[in-house]
Amino acid sequence: RRPAPPLGELTAPPGLVPGPIPEARDLGLGFDPCPGRPRGGRSAAERALAAALAGSDPDAALSAHLAWGALSAGEAARAARLAPEEPGARRLASWLARRARFQRVPAADPEPVAAPPDPAADARLAAWARGETGLPAVDAAMRALIHDGMLDAGRRGLLAAVGCGQFGLDPGACCRVLARLSADYDPRLHGAQFRAAAARRVDPLRWARAADPEGVFLRRWLPELADLPPDALHAPWTCPAAARRLGRRYPHPLVAPGPGRPAGSRSASPAARRQDSRQLAFDL
Template sequence: MNVLVWIRRDLRVTDHPALVRAAALGRVLPLYVADPADWAGPAAAARQWEFVAETLVGLRADLADLGAPLVVRVGRAEEVIARLSRSYRIDRVLCLHRPGHPVPAGVEEVGPDAPLPPPALTPVPGVEPGLIPAARALGLAPDPCPHRQPGGRAAALALAESFAGGRGAEYPAALLSPVGGDRAGSRLSPHLAHGALSAAEVRALLPGKLPPRAARAFLDTLRLPPGQAPLPEGGDSRHLAAFAGAQTGLPLVDACLRQFRATGWLNARGRGVLASVAVHLLGLSVQDAGHVLGRLATDHDPAILWPQMAGLAGASARIANPVKLGQDHDPQGRFTRRWLPELAAVPDSHLHAPWRWEGAGRLLGRRYPEPVVDPTHAARDARDRLGPVRRAWAAPHRTQDLVLVEGTAASRPRPASAQLAFDL
């Protein structure tokens, strides 16, 4: 029997039930399809594909070691699968179950199982592996991200080991700051989002290595995303270019955006602040704000982004106060000045509201933009729109900072929140 295994966001050989089942049935053709339509959306970016491409290189080598190298094709998945099925007499097509992502007729989904070792594979003979396409072949524009995390399972395992070996000891307290988390966060989210690691593997790694509280807090984040929620429409597009260009004139916001642009990663609290400012203070639509944040994120997954964005307009919405947050979490301006060197001369007391500084006339509108909104007035208007029972999001608050896309059941449900990305 010839079995095609369609690999989607499960770019690994370990803990892959579909590969295990296929190996037991007969000869195996592992397939990854790069569909240009999937990369044509406004939240797609070359940094995401380049991360995936690096991970595919490692996956191809791992599968070759097992006996059946990865086949890569460009096109619509249904058409590619149908063509290969005819050409190589494929009897069955398997893929891992992914909640919220239906599969075409004739594709069998395999549910999660206990963590499984990689199986030995017998290949379907005569299949040309194909090239892993460059970003431009998928229609993606150049997207400089000089400090992007490298893709690949080896990089994922190294991060997981360093997190379990000490970096995660202060988790999750160290992530309450929107400017923190570079060290204390695992930074595993891109690898988990694209499946180079499974949640089950991470669960097996952490117990006994991290302090119990830190391990429990981290493991609690490895849960399914909420279902797709309807997105509110409308919004003020006048400030979209300023937000996308990190030119809002609100220093903490612009610093977070510049870090996000340069690294492809920002901790969940920082992403939540950006989303709240974009929607509530700048008046952007949830869709426009989400597209900007999605393009910046190496770990972007629509199944996580959009339900979380929808929560911005719900009962749990919080209005971020970027001035107060900056004063609380970056009082000496180390983070802000790192990403906004043009503010080097602004004293600490006015760094997060430079328009109040007596030297503002020499800076604003010249080397750094004037604020596109008055944050105090914008927050008041947002509270009026949202209703009377809202609190400003300024002081640190206890939160679970997000979820993961993996085919295991959540231990308990959690409502959608204003958080945007992995608490990792």
């Protein structure tokens, strides 16, 4: 539909003096655990849409603005349709179509597993949620999400797949952790996207070496390993010099690194595993 006309100037109620919105420190709210979250508001949303049309990752640029309603999916789709010559128009339209398909999936987060208390599982969940699992690719992704409230789809899927697969964590608990940390949380999307990612098997070491061969992302979020060469950075337990840091500056791996699968699933044939790897790359 045609956009509604802009509102006129808003008049403040009697006795209320217009002024800047106070920040957290002005209200005595203490440290902000997510200092890197994207800036909100309509103007920021319009700039993000222009960046997506220019070729930026639309998920990183627009997902928070769409979730909070500063921009509508219809507006973004119309902008892509009216500017087909823009380098990011086709990618933006494709991303919006995938987003719409996920929105049609019933909005239900994974149910918590009814199981007796397990202190070891609780400890693994806490380490995963802090970014202290001993698997650099997983820890760097979680620390980035904690700091920025945002994460690219590939690393978000890595967190879900490794958390529910290799670590055997409760999918409902993992889903809620990621929901609380995500500045772009949308209840119509989060559960469906999480279930799709958690169902995949992924080797975090192989994934990280393909996605970040020089370790640029890892060096940013894992300063305790930043001086290591790429091979040792991705797998510090394989390098004698780096291994001496494990258990002191950086934790030992919670599980033996390698491809994992959700608890209770059957082993797949090599052909099925190759197909699953290609499907994971396509989905994420």
